[in-house]
Amino acid sequence: xxxxxxxxxxxxxxxxxxxxxxxxxxxxxxxxxxxxxxxxxxxxxxxxxxxxxxxxxxxxxxxxxxxxxxxxxxxxxxxxxxxxxxxxxxxxxxxxxxxxxxxxxxxxxxxxxxxxxxxxxxxxxxxxxxxxxxxxxxxxxxxxxxxxxxxxxxxxxxxxxxxxxxxxxxxxxxxxxxxxxxxxxxxxxxxxxxxxxxxxxxxxxxxxxxxxxxxxxxxxxxxxxxxxxxxxxxxxxxxxxxxxxxxxxxxxxxxxxxxxxxxxxxxxxxxxxxxxxxxxxxxxxxxxxxxxxxxxxxxxxxxxxxxxxxxxxxxxxxxxxxxxxxxxxxxxxxxxxxxxxxxxxxxxxxxxxxxxxxxxxxxxxxxxxxxxxxxxxxxxxxxxxxxxxxxxxxxxxxxxxxxxxxxxxxxxx
Numbered sequence: 001x002x003x004x005x006x007x008x009x010x011x012x013x014x015x016x017x018x019x020x021x022x023x024x025x026x027x028x029x030x031x032x033x034x035x036x037x038x039x040x041x042x043x044x045x046x047x048x049x050x051x052x053x054x055x056x057x058x059x060x061x062x063x064x065x066x067x068x069x070x071x072x073x074x075x076x077x078x079x080x081x082x083x084x085x086x087x088x089x090x091x092x093x094x095x096x097x098x099x100x101x102x103x104x105x106x107x108x109x110x111x112x113x114x115x116x117x118x119x120x121x122x123x124x125x126x127x128x129x130x131x132x133x134x135x136x137x138x139x140x141x142x143x144x145x146x147x148x149x150x151x152x153x154x155x156x157x158x159x160x161x162x163x164x165x166x167x168x169x170x171x172x173x174x175x176x177x178x179x180x181x182x183x184x185x186x187x188x189x190x191x192x193x194x195x196x197x198x199x200x201x202x203x204x205x206x207x208x209x210x211x212x213x214x215x216x217x218x219x220x221x222x223x224x225x226x227x228x229x230x231x232x233x234x235x236x237x238x239x240x241x242x243x244x245x246x247x248x249x250x251x252x253x254x255x256x257x258x259x260x261x262x263x264x265x266x267x268x269x270x271x272x273x274x275x276x277x278x279x280x281x282x283x284x285x286x287x288x289x290x291x292x293x294x295x296x297x298x299x300x301x302x303x304x305x306x307x308x309x310x311x312x313x314x315x316x317x318x319x320x321x322x323x324x325x326x327x328x329x330x331x332x333x334x335x336x337x338x339x340x341x342x343x344x345x346x347x348x349x350x351x352x353x354x355x356x357x358x359x360x361x362x363x364x365x366x367x368x369x370x371x372x373x374x375x376x377x378x379x380x381x382x383x384x385x386x387x388x389x390x391x392x393x394x395x396x397x398x399x400x401x402x403x404x405x406x407x408x409x410x411x412x413x
């Protein structure tokens with residue numbers, strides 16, 4: 001008999017398998033099929049990220065109020081309709097840039113509600129083992145995402161429509177998994193104010209909690225840098241590098257994405273084997289430094305195989321960074337605000353993505369994809385050095401953190 005943790009992992013895996021397919025197919029359609037310019041590629045990725053940015057905090061607030069399980073079911077069910085729209089355009093041979101943008105906006109809106117709702121459920125299935133469950137969820141996320149990349153690599157041969165049907169089926173499996181979760185829904189409080197006022201108050205309360213915690217505040221800052229310099233490079237610069245420098249298509253894009261995911265999975269397997277990391281802030285900063293060096297190395301022009309190796313190394317570092325950031329937030333978020341706090345965590349990363357997409361698209365047009373990777377990596381290093389010297393992230397020790405005292409201090413403000 002499956003436990004709630006297993007259904008949670010199935011629901012999480014279904015979403016990220018679908019996202020693995022989407023990340024390759026979306027970049028392939030815009031970059032290779034439609035042959036758009038770097039600027040238009042950046043704008044297309046912005047269309048995917050901006051709705052998630054705008055509504056992420058609302059999604060977290062609704063998850064706290066109505067229950068993450070309920071919001072995750074509704075949002076993921078709605079998300080399953082977006083690929084159907086794209087399939088209709090492909091089948092009717094009517095694919096254009098405007099249609100791809102409509103798909104991107106719809107999926108971005110769905111992600112804004114699925115992500116914080118799903119993240120808010122983790123503590124309820126963790127059994128007190130937060131960092132280990134974060135590692136297991138990350139393992140599931142990047143492992144199945146890698147399978148999604150592999151599935152999408154056949155788009156050149158099977159066509160986009162068949163691959164997108166697989167994406168729809170995967171998301172429907174996730175809806176069923178979240179439905180089977182044995183998690184009590186929160187008691188709905190009687191409404192004392194309008195829904196807009198209620199959501200606004202909830203968001204402000206979550207912001208004050210994050211602001212009151214030096215470590216959560218530092219994680220949010222590094223998330224912003226990661227969204228601008230790393231996500232922008234991943235979704236804009238690297239696909240353009242594959243197209244313009246190495247004349248690649250969906251197969252090469254899939255290999256590159258799979259290498260990144262394999263690096264992430266490799267790190268998570270090592271962390272699961274050797275146990276918890278207590279100097280989480282230090283591990284986070286060092287991982288980003290290593291990641292910046294690996295990403296910059298991919299722009300040295302030593303061939304596509306070299307790019308794959310560098311992206312794998314970048315993924316290895318990313319596995320540490322993303323796990324530590326998520327663990328810090330999960331451990332320090334007050335229980336009654338977990339949806340909102342996780343929404344702020346996702347908001348800071350995804351919300352910086354549109355800026356990163358625009359910045360990297362502009363950078364590629366000015367200096368080319370190889371130099372753009374080096375510049376973005378250098379700027380990431382500068383931010384990490386600033387966080388090392390001007391915040392307490394380097395000294396953060398999980399053994400000394402007392403989330404309850406932090407929560408009580410916020411409540412007393």
